[in-house]
Each structure stands twice: as C-alpha cells, then as structure tokens.
Amino acid sequence: xxxxxxxxxxxxxxxxxxxxxxxxxxxxxxxxxxxxxxxxxxxxxxxxxxxxxxxxxxxxxxxxxxxxxxxxxxxxxxxxxxxxxxxxxxxxxxxxxxxxxxxxxxxxxxxxxxxxxxxxxxxxxxxxxxxxxxxxxxxxxxxxxxxxxxxxxxxxxxxxxxxxxxxxxxxxxxxxxxxxxxxxxxxxxxxxxxxxxxxxxxxxxxxxxxxxxxxxxxxxxxxxxxxxxxxxxxxxxxxxxxxxxxxxxxxxxxxxxxxxxxxxxxxxxxxxxxxxxxxxxxxxxxxxxxxxxxxxxxxxxxxxxxxxxxxxxxxxxxxxxxxxxxxxxxxxxxxxxxxxxxxxxxxxxxxxxxxxxxxxx
Amino acid sequence: xxxxxxxxxxxxxxxxxxxxxxxxxxxxxxxxxxxxxxxxxxxxxxxxxxxxxxxxxxxxxxxxxxxxxxxxxxxxxxxxxxxxxxxxxxxxxxxxxxxxxxxxxxxxxxxxxxxxxxxxxxxxxxxxxxxxxxxxxxxxxxxxxxxxxxxxxxxxxxxxxxxxxxxxxxxxxxxxxxxxxxxxxxxxxxxxxxxxxxxxxxxxxxxxxxxxxxxxxxxxxxxxxxxxxxxxxxxxxxxxxxxxxxxxxxxxxxxxxxxxxxxxxxxxxxxxxxxxxxxxxxxxxxxxxxxxxxxxxxxxxxxxxxxxxxxxxxxxxxxxxxxxxxxxxxxxxxxxxxxxxxxxxxxxxxxxxxxxxxxxx
Numbered sequence: 001x002x003x004x005x006x007x008x009x010x011x012x013x014x015x016x017x018x019x020x021x022x023x024x025x026x027x028x029x030x031x032x033x034x035x036x037x038x039x040x041x042x043x044x045x046x047x048x049x050x051x052x053x054x055x056x057x058x059x060x061x062x063x064x065x066x067x068x069x070x071x072x073x074x075x076x077x078x079x080x081x082x083x084x085x086x087x088x089x090x091x092x093x094x095x096x097x098x099x100x101x102x103x104x105x106x107x108x109x110x111x112x113x114x115x116x117x118x119x120x121x122x123x124x125x126x127x128x129x130x131x132x133x134x135x136x137x138x139x140x141x142x143x144x145x146x147x148x149x150x151x152x153x154x155x156x157x158x159x160x161x162x163x164x165x166x167x168x169x170x171x172x173x174x175x176x177x178x179x180x181x182x183x184x185x186x187x188x189x190x191x192x193x194x195x196x197x198x199x200x201x202x203x204x205x206x207x208x209x210x211x212x213x214x215x216x217x218x219x220x221x222x223x224x225x226x227x228x229x230x231x232x233x234x235x236x237x238x239x240x241x242x243x244x245x246x247x248x249x250x251x252x253x254x255x256x257x258x259x260x261x262x263x264x265x266x267x268x269x270x271x272x273x274x275x276x277x278x279x280x281x282x283x284x285x286x287x288x289x290x291x292x293x294x295x296x297x298x299x300x301x302x303x304x305x306x307x308x309x310x311x312x313x314x315x316x317x318x319x320x321x322x323x324x325x326x327x328x329x330x331x332x333x334x335x336x337x338x339x340x341x342x343x344x345x346x347x348x349x350x351x352x353x354x355x356x357x358x359x360x361x
Numbered sequence: 362x363x364x365x366x367x368x369x370x371x372x373x374x375x376x377x378x379x380x381x382x383x384x385x386x387x388x389x390x391x392x393x394x395x396x397x398x399x400x401x402x403x404x405x406x407x408x409x410x411x412x413x414x415x416x417x418x419x420x421x422x423x424x425x426x427x428x429x430x431x432x433x434x435x436x437x438x439x440x441x442x443x444x445x446x447x448x449x450x451x452x453x454x455x456x457x458x459x460x461x462x463x464x465x466x467x468x469x470x471x472x473x474x475x476x477x478x479x480x481x482x483x484x485x486x487x488x489x490x491x492x493x494x495x496x497x498x499x500x501x502x503x504x505x506x507x508x509x510x511x512x513x514x515x516x517x518x519x520x521x522x523x524x525x526x527x528x529x530x531x532x533x534x535x536x537x538x539x540x541x542x543x544x545x546x547x548x549x550x551x552x553x554x555x556x557x558x559x560x561x562x563x564x565x566x567x568x569x570x571x572x573x574x575x576x577x578x579x580x581x582x583x584x585x586x587x588x589x590x591x592x593x594x595x596x597x598x599x600x601x602x603x604x605x606x607x608x609x610x611x612x613x614x615x616x617x618x619x620x621x622x623x624x625x626x627x628x629x630x631x632x633x634x635x636x637x638x639x640x641x642x643x644x645x646x647x648x649x650x651x652x653x654x655x656x657x658x659x660x661x662x663x664x665x666x667x668x669x670x671x672x673x674x675x676x677x678x679x680x681x682x683x684x685x686x687x688x689x690x691x692x693x694x695x696x697x698x699x700x701x702x703x704x705x706x707x708x709x710x711x712x713x714x715x716x717x718x719x720x721x722x
Contacts, residue, residue, distance in 0.1 A: 213626045215624070221572060224512070226508065253623060257618045318374065
C-alpha cells in the first residue's frame with residue numbers, strides 16, 4: 001500500500017504542538033483560531049511578547065486572553081528567561097501551573113533583545129526548575145559574530161546544552177527547532193531528560209529555499225540536504241526524545257517583505273499553525289517519494305508518536321481523547337490569513353500548494 | 362597616516378568594471394547613466410538579455426543602444442555561450458570586435474535558463490576562442506540539487522574550471538565573482554591565463570547579511586566571514602590575476618520584494634553600478650578598521666591595480682587616460698534610482714549608508 005492509501009482516512013489522536021508563537025492583539029486574534037484547523041488541541045505557547053512574559057501573572061493573563069479566543073485548546077504556558085527571574089518566581093510559576101521557561105540568546109531571533117548573554121548567571125534558577133520539575137526550552141543558537149554565522153550558530157551552541165545537562169541531569173531540557181544532524185546527535189547522546197523538537201517546515205526546507213523566499217526564512221535557518229535528511233530520520237525514529245514543535249511564527253506580510261516601503265530587512269519566522277499536522281504528514285509523504293525515507297519507516301506509530309504521543313509523555317500531560325482524521329483530497333494551502341478588520345494578513349508556508357486535510361471527529 | 366588621510370583627495374585612473382549587467386529598455390536607460398558616477402569609464406557588458414545575445418549582430422546592436430545613452434563609456438561586448446555558437450561565429454565575433462563569451466550554467470541565476478548543461482560540447486568553440494585570443498567568462502556554480510546547495514555550488518564547479526584550463530592552457534579564462542577562499546586558491550594555482558574577478562559587495566557581505574535582506578542576495582551568494590577575508594586579501598594582493606568586476610545586477614525593487622503582491626520569490630542580484638569605485642574603496646577602509654587587513658597592505662598601487670590596471674592588462678585594453686579623485690565627505694548612498702518616467706526604481710547596495718565620493722577631473 002502506498003503512503004496515501006495507508007494514511008488517507010486514518011484516525012489519530014489530536015496533535016500537540018510544543019512550540020507556537022501566538023503573539024498578542026490583532027495577530028493573536030488572527031492566528032489562535034487556526035490552531036484547530038492544524039489538527040492540534042494542545043499548544044506550548046512562547047513568551048516572547050513585547051515586553052516579554054517574565055512573571056506568572058503576565059503569563060496567566062495572556063493565557064486567559066488566548067482562552068477567550070478558543071477555549072477548546074489546551075494552552076501550556078511559559079516564562080521568558082530574564083535576569084528578573086529568580087528561584088522564588090520559579091516556585092510561584094510552578095504553583096500557578098506554568099509549564100516551563102524559554103531561553104533566547106540575546107538578539108538571535110524575533111523579540112529576543114532581552115535574551116540571555118551568559119547561562120551561568122541562571123544556574124540558581126535552573127536548580128530550582130530541576131527541583132520543581134519544570135521544563136527548560138532552549139533556542140539553541142550562538143549569536144552571530146567573528147566566525148559564527150546563521151549556518152553554524154546551532155552547532156556552536158551544543159557545548160552549552162551539554163554543559164547545562166551535565167550540571168542539571170534531572171532538569172528536563174528541550175533543544176527547540178533542531179535543524180542540524182549535529183544537534184540531533186547531541187540530543188540523542190544526552191540522557192532521557194533531554195529532548196529535541198522539530199518543526200514541520202524544517203522537514204521540507206534547505207538553504208536554497210530561504211535564499212530566495214522570505215516566507216521560508218526563519219531562525220534557526222534551514223541547513224543542508226543532509227541535515228534535512230537527518231531531521232526526517234529522527235522524526236521517523238519514534239524516539240521519546242523527538243517530537244513536533246512547529247515554531248509557527250506569524251508576521252504581517254508587510255514585515256516579511258521589508259516593511260512599508262519594501263526596502264527594509266525581512267523578519268525571521270515561518271507561519272505553519274493552520275497546517276501543523278498536514279505539513280508534517282506531507283513532509284513524510286514527500287520524503288518517501290524522494291527516497292529520503294523508506295515507505296516502511298513511516299508507520300502509523302511513527303506519525304502518532306511524532307505528532308503528539310512522544311511530546312505529551314515528555315511534558316507529562318495526558319494523551320488526547322479527541323480524534324482527527326487525515327484526508328488527501330483537493331485542498332490547497334490558502335494564500336493568506338487576514339485579520340477580521342483586514343489590517344494585516346499572514347502568509348502561510350507553502351501557500352497555494354496541495355496539502356493534506358484534517359477533519360475533527 | 363590613516364586610510365582616509367591617504368586616500369581622501371587621491372587621484373587615480375578611471376576605474377574599469379569587468380562584469381556589469383546593463384539590461385535593456387527602461388532599465389538600461391536608468392542604470393547606464395550611473396556608470397560614470399561610479400568612477401568607471403570602461404565596462405565589460407554581460408549578454409544575458411531576454412533573449413540572450415548569441416550573435417555578433419545582436420551584440421553590436423546592443424552596444425549601439427548603450428552608446429546612444431552614454432557615448433563617453435567604453436563598452437566591451439560579450440556573447441552568451443549557447444548551442445548555436447559555433448567556431449565560425451567565434452571568428453565573426455572576433456572580427457566584429459567582441460571581447461569574450463560568457464558561460465552560465467543552466468538555471469543558476471537571472472536569465473540563465475538557456476545556459477550550459479555540459480561543457481564538453483563546447484570544446485570546439487573553446488578551441489577557436491583560444492586561437493582567436495577571446496576571453497571565456499565563467500559563472501562558476503554547479504546547479505543546486507542532491508548535495509549541491511548555494512553554499513557549495515562554487516566550490517563544486519572548480520574541477521570544471523581546472524579541466525577547461527588544462528585542455529585549453531592558452532585560453533584566457535575568468536572565474537567571475539569569486540566568493541570563496543577555495544575559488545581564489547584554484548585561480549591562483551592555475552596558470553597566468555586564468556584570472557578571477559571580485560565584486561564590491563562580496564567584499565562587505567556574509568551569509569548573515571543576505572539571510573534577512575533581499576537587496577544583499579545575489580548568485581553566487583556571499584559565504585562565510587573567512588571567505589570574505591580571503592576575498593579582501595586577494596583584492597589587496599595586487600595580483601595581475603585578480604581585479605574588480607562588480608556583477609552590478611539591477612532589478613526593479615518590486616521584483617526584489619516578491620513581485621506585485623509581495624508574496625513571490627525574490628530575484629538574485631545586487632545593484633552597485635553608481636558606487637563601483639566608492640564601494641571598493643569603502644570595503645578596503647572597513648577591512649582595515651575591522652582588522653581584516655593591515656593598513657600598510659592597502660597601498661595606492663593595490664587600489665589602482667584592483668580598480669582597473671590589472672583588469673585592463675588581462676583584457677589587453679589600454680590603460681585609462683581619464684582621471685578621478687576620491688573624496689570622503691558627507692555623501693550617502695541614495696535610497697533608489699528611478700526611471701525617467703517613474704515606472705521602476707532600483708535600490709542600490711548600502712542604501713542610506715555613508716559612502717566615499719568620486720569626482721571626475
């Protein structure tokens with residue numbers, strides 16, 4: 001049976017997306033309603049608003065704004081690692097039901113200006129997180145400069161991951177949006193408390209794609225064909241340490257194309273929220289077509305594991321009771337998602353391309 | 362004396378730019394008048410119009426259109442390497458005063474769809490070019506695919522350069538727009554008939570710059586900081602085998618930002634024509650500031666050699682009698698160059714940034 005024959009009509013638990021940017025205000029109102037279209041009922045929400053979410057109260061207030069838009073989604077919340085975060089705030093956050101803390105190296109991606117310069121200063125915070133069984137989410141890139149570029153920034157970060165893991169072996173750590181074979185190797189070499197997420201778009205892209213298309217440009221950037229193959233193999237390994245986190249990152253189309261006069265820089269981020277499940281399934285299908293994966297490597301268990309089961313286990317959240325059905329029909333990715341008032345539009349990844357579909361049971 | 366003290370007010374021969382795209386129609390009318398603003402009186406003109414220039418008659422007709430716009434510039438003309446080019450056409454081209462033949466691998470850059478798939482088919486043409494003492498200009502990139510990306514496409518092309526040079530040791534060959542240490546090493550290892558051009562923008566850029574700015578994106582793409590340093594050192598070596606060819610490649614600003622709806626891909630090309638000399642001088646200045654070059658490495662002889670003397674010798678054209686004067690004042694790169702009727706505008710490299718100035722004596 002072909003991949004399409006095996007997966008068309010297949011029933012799966014609702015997916016979980018362990019890395020999403022839902023923004024605030026009009027953008028939040030535009031993208032939050034698309035979570036369920038992507039076959040997802042649980043999201044782990046990034047804290048890099050402006051200003052960043054650095055207190056439990058801010059995070060809970062944000063959660064209530066999200067729930068007001070779609071209360072049928074489970075929002076797992078995070079704080080932004082920042083000098084103002086103390087062990088005491090970690091205890092408060094745990095008591096408030098906040099799941100983890102996201103670390104951004106200073107200046108490497110959208111709204112990361114308040115990010116981390118040195119990790120050692122946070123060791124008391126990590127110690128308390130370990131004690132409280134909270135999750136540390138790492139944007140694993142060294143800032144560019146001297147001999148560090150967007151191409152080796154992730155690989156250069158890996159010693160930091162290993163060092164934090166060594167110091168805090170019981171602390172659950174996730175290396176977010178892995179893009180290199182080297183990153184996956186390091187994640188697998190670490191103990192069971194270290195996991196890696198993979199985005200849907202990095203299963204499709206290489207450097208050639210974002211070179212000429214700002215809507216494929218994100219941080220970390222997609223790397224080489226050999227890295228893409230390593231990501232696909234990791235996603236198909238059904239490891240408890242590897243699962244989906246889309247890093248869906250909506251930006252107004254005008255910002256992606258250089259601002260109002262079209263002459264500025266583009267911003268980093270690929271918007272995949274409405275097609276989170278569909279894209280992941282489509283990436284497996286394409287990988288088999290291209291010969292990067294064998295047909296029998298992508299089992300139903302693999303897809304179920306990658307799309308939610310593995311991540312829910314790692315995060316310690318219940319498996320979903322809701323069910324979705326995969327379909328391969330005539331659907332195409334829409335050209336743009338517009339805000340209600342039309343003030344902004346967001347262009348999704350693979351706009352206009354054929355896509356798998358998701359139905360809710 | 363500082364670099365600025367040494368070069369401010371310095372008189373030099375007019376520069377020669379041995380790789381320019383002047384396009385046709387409205388774009389030609391917009392960019393051709395900017396050649397002299399860049400301190401340049403001699404240009405080697407690329408043949409990748411639509412359709413490409415594959416006959417001496419087409420090339421001469423194009424030359425007359427360029428001369429009608431600015432007759433004070435010397436236009437050295439080229440043909441586009443294409444299956445229709447025969448040894449007989451080479452002889453005709455030589456007789457008509459055409460300087461060389463440009464080879465584009467199929468599909469790697471702007472208007473290269475008609476480019477070369479296999480070089481061996483052109484060996485009879487190369488043999489006749491060698492006999493006629495014409496120049497072969499190579500766009501040295503392998504097309505992307507499998508394990509070839511925009512990052513290693515140039516390095517993968519180098520065996521082809523070596524093979525052609527070995528077969529035709531007296532054929533003058535130029536590896537255009539070198540972007541890697543590996544390419545420069547190969548050019549230097551070849552005999553005196555092989556030279557390399559370097560653009561002004563590749564003396565400034567690395568991968569991080571074009572990742573977020575379509576106006577810094579060109580083919581071949583800028584590579585790593587170590588490659589940029591190798592380019593600067595090569596440009597400062599005052600080698601007869603290394604000289605300026607800007608590959609100035611104007612595109613309408615709308616095309617650079619993804620077409621009319623802003624959702625398409627961007628096109629490859631950086632527009633530097635109006636600041637060809639100024640940018641090269643500015644790149645040397647910046648390299649000294651950053652410590653990539655030592656102050657005493659960038660002599661007046663180096664700058665004169667890189668900006669025209671070396672290239673004119675290699676091409677066998679007379680040294681310029683015209684003189685320009687370098688100035689460092691308050692000039693900034695303009696935001697855009699608009700066509701007369703306002704139908705299109707072209708955004709120059711380093712728009713809005715301070716720049717050296719050029720005065721004609």
